[in-house]
Amino acid sequence: MSGCRDVGMILPEGQLKCVCRSRDQFDGSVALEYRDRHLVRVSIDPQRWTLVYRCPGTGMIWILDYPESSSHGGGNPRLRQLTQMDG
Numbered sequence: 001m002s003g004c005r006d007v008g009m010i011l012p013e014g015q016l017k018c019v020c021r022s023r024d025q026f027d028g029s030v031a032l033e034y035r036d037r038h039l040v041r042v043s044i045d046p047q048r049w050t051l052v053y054r055c056p057g058t059g060m061i062w063i064l065d066y067p068e069s070s071s072h073g074g075g076n077p078r079l080r081q082l083t084q085m086d087g
């Protein structure tokens with residue numbers, strides 16, 4: 001079920017305010033910044049270069065990928081919210 005992570009009301013220094021309920025996509029450097037400063041990594045798909053993250057506050061799942069990455073290391077990062085499948 002849920003992990004042991006402390007979900008406090010006070011954000012640590014440098015963390016971003018949670019906007020997971022009002023945004024469902026970030027592109028470019030904003031995607032990486034939001035990921036770095038807010039989200040918790042869940043898993044990695046090394047074959048598709050897809051990374052899965054979770055919001056520590058809301059539990060919402062985010063997918064980071066590089067849709068334009070035809071070449072190694074290329075492409076703009078894109079962070080999309082995964083619609084939760086309930087039931």
Ligand SMILES: [Zn+2]
Pocket residue numbers: 018019020021038055056057058
């Ligand atoms: Zn959030």
